[in-house]
Amino acid sequence: MLSDKRFDVEHALNMHAASFFYMPAAGIYDRERLEPHAELIAKCHIYLIGFVPRVNFVNAAQKDRDLVLTYEILGKSYDLVWELPPEAMLHHENGLWYVGDGTGRRFFPNEGACLQRLNHQYGVIKFLVKYIGQAYGQDGSRSALDRLIKHETLQKISLLGAPEGYRLELILLQVEPDNQIITIFNPFAENKKDGSARIDQGLEKLFNTSEEERVALYEAAMIRYFSPEFNMEYKNSFPSTTLKILQDCYDKDFSAVSAELVLDDLPVTLYSEAVTPTDMHFAFHDLHTDEARKVFFAM
Known part of the structure; x- marks a missing residue:
């Protein structure tokens, strides 16, 4: 299986959610209630908008x-x-x-x-993802909540109204601040002469990927994965060599990117029209269509 792969060293950039803040959409203007959570909210640059059954x-x-x-x-x-x-x-x-x-x-x-407990015991608190977005600003100064306060899509979804028995909720996510690279060493690959250079490329990506890039890639990977109803960008265009956010991954000839959303204490189970309900979500994306470059998620 590995003998038909091209390079003896392949890398994937891996990102995952580190923490979250869960709240009703109507609560974004309640600064007094949000103040005790300000430190966590400031770290959350990804947001999910969706419908949850009323409890x-x-x-x-x-x-x-x-x-x-x-x-x-x-x-x-x-x-x-x-x-x-x-x-x-x-x-x-x-x-x-x-x-x-x-x-x-x-x-x-x-x-x-x-x-x-209601969700773990009965599986009844399911979050239907309708939109995924991000906010970053200058040096991470803009949080997801800052963006949501004047968010046209959130207002649109709110005006359209929730289905009977549901309400509009938000999940704010912090992307893990440390870079993670997954590397495969394949002694059976066709090309073994470029291994050292490819290792150096992986290390450079490991130490030089910015938080802004991680946030943008996490958003895009999750949009492609969940394919939410109200998202337009990235649903059918990620990954692509023409996307600016992936340019450095392609420059360093990475094989794949992945984004994970696994939070043990999240009180809801996420799903969408494209993804069935589960507590663990893994958005794996190969960056190349060539089968000889697919070594992580197609094996």
């Missing part, structure tokens, strides 16, 4: 030593069961539910934890 809290009840929270999603009921600590009891006061332990302390499962 309606129905009731809380205590059954023996268990706290049972009931939710309604798309007309169906789902229960989450939490084991209560000793002495803890459920209370309802002034329209609010809380758990007290007899010492004056009050607590209750937070929304993020409940969403995550």
